[in-house]
Amino acid sequence: MYAVEIRGLSKSYKTKKLRTVEALKGLSLDIEQGEVFGFLGPNGAGKSTTIKCLMGLIRPTAGAASILGCDIASPQARRQVGYLPENPAFYDYLSAEEYLRFVGKMFDMSPEDAARRVQEVLNLLELWEPRKRLIRTYSKGMVQRLGLAQVLIHDPEVYILDEPMSGLDPLGRALVKEIILDLKKRRKCVFFSTHITDDVEKVCDRVAVINKGDLLAVDRVENILERGVEGYDVTAASADGQVQELFVHKEELPSFLKQTLDQKLAIEKIEPRRKNMEAFFLELVAR
Amino acid sequence: MTKRAPLALLMVGLVSYSLLISPFASYMRNKPIAEKLGYVPSIKVLKPLSADHKEFVGASLVLKVTMYFGGLIGKMQNGRLSEPADLQGMSRLLHQAVRLDPYNMDCYYFAQSFLTWDAGQIEVANEMLKYGMQYRSWDWYLPFFAGFNHAFFLKDYPKAAEYYRKAGDLSGMDLHIKLAGRYLQESGQTELAIGYLKGMVRTANNPAIRKSYQIRLQAFQEARRIEVARDLFAAQHGAPPATVEQLVHAGLLDPKPSDPYGGAFYLEATGKVSTTSKFAFATGKK
């Protein structure tokens, strides 16, 4: 059973001028349990549309999807999901503590469990101190962190995060990455959208690239990085101790190595020079 | 809550609605008068609450009364109303309406139509007309009504003549003056009423009011017929008849006169034609 299974999901809108806009064109994706999956695409690519379909906020025009085997049309599908909306907003007349308890209740947690978990997640996200303040007094970053607290409170199996890093300062970003890596350690599935390639490179197992509603690529992050190797920066020392730095093309490496052996060169360092995720992404999208 | 719950709720609602709507509608239709005319807050409250919609509120009060009255006339059978009209309530509402909007002609027009014969509140009607004349100083209808009331009901001929003259001046037609002059005497009463009612029927555009005028006109035309027969009888026999039946027997009245209000015509000792219905619907006097 996949954590998230998407089959031919399409979504089109009618604009005010009665033109049809296809936001998503037959997307199919399988996301394994226990993997961190990055959903990469420029603004307006269809990332949020996909996620909103999964969360039952909008109805797909065609196709189907399920979460842990449960069809997304049913509210039950969301029982094992923690969802962070893009630029989240919460009932601003409640305090963080009240809101999280409300969320806990909606997930059928016992009041004791909820109270314990509320304390844990608020501490984790550094919101324990202002927990009694009304949300309307919170800064944008605090609201974003509250959103993450809400995602974590019932310790679900699947995490669907829409732009989790946006609106956060570098400290907050580091915290989010830490949380995602911790979830990965605990074999949870994390599916998050982003347009920042660096985030994907750091935390994801796999990545999908989407643009203008089309799925462009799905691959393991390590494969992409490997395929991206263009050549090697080699630092070699000759017998007389002279150090030289060379660039060797990928396909020339075997012959180069042979050559060094012949010339009795000592190789001090070989580093792959590769296109990073950003280059990969830009190349795909520009195509 | 399952997916089907909203649909089920809608269906249950629709079914019970369709079951209930006709008893509910008939309950609403048959609600007693006082409840139907509804309660309107006192003018002291209403006026400030109406803010800058005084004219609108005034007009809706009149509309309320018109609808109510229309409903009554509509349900009338054989000159009998199914329930006594709440004339007091109607009058109260109209008085509030003119306090809100003293220019609303409908109020005066309508008040005149039922306050006189039906309610017998001639003084009240005249007070209201006088109040209206202060505002609608250009309107010949108000003095015309007042003139008629003074002549027909109060027999105050000088005052009536004064009002008729005023109506004539305002309308630019001396018809009213002439009309009035001819009938400003006891003997011309019936013709005065017929002339007035004919004019009212002609100008009424509200069906209920027109109908009420038509019925009254019919009654007076019947009375007039008896008067003509009476005079003919006197000329033939040299003595006035004692009863209406006498006229029928003498073959002077054919067909037999009938009062659309369900009353019976009779001759007073003075020879004046009257009817037991007093030219008004049989209603419990309030």
Add this chain to the structure above:
Amino acid sequence: MTSIIQITLKGIFRDRVFQGIMALAVLFLFIPSAASLSMRQVVETSITLSLSLISFILLLLSVFLGATSLWKDMERRYTFSVISLPVSRSSYLLGRFFGLALFLVITAAVLAVAALLAIKFAVLMYPPDRPVLWGALVLALLFATLKYILLVGVALLLSTVSTSFFLPIFGTICAFLASGITQQVYEYVHMPASANAVSPFLKSAATVLYYLLPNLAGFDLNVNAIYGIQPNPNGLMITLGYFLAYTSILLGAAALLFDRREMQ
């Protein structure tokens, strides 16, 4: 659903709506003295003023809370975080409705106590000719509350299809105004005397509207309360049934529409 009801109530109280009402309710203190201006019916006038004031407050609440509740949730994007919880949209909508209804009931109860005190005071100061029917008074307040709860249903239904708050607010106000006169209009166009004056189109339009729009005139027991006339118990039962049926229709339709609504 109970959590949603709780949250709804909490939201209304936190938005200081109740304090606002209490400020308006201070007017009750002035009712006995204002009513003493009336020459012949001080008690009747106090009852009138009390009922009108309560009715007015409930009308404001039902129109504005009912029309803005869902709209605000969507406008401020609260729906994203709440609808994505494992709760069906119908439960969410019904939770909102019952929360608002409960608030109206609480408000009406508090105001009713204030009104009854004001009227009692008037009775003691100026004993009336006819005894005050306290039961009819309570019934009038109860049915007024039901009427405005039904109006909340109208407002919610309209906000499920609207993207702005204009339609819900103005639509609800129009429904309220129309609901008071449909009965009269219906009777007017259907009486024989108006057969010529009213075109068949107008007649059928009025008939359709009569069955479509809520008929709130039946909930008006003010006359009974003010002049001490016993209301007709049978009619009250039918009116209660009408309330339940009409509200179910409103909520069912609202839930169906809300279920189809796209949260953009």
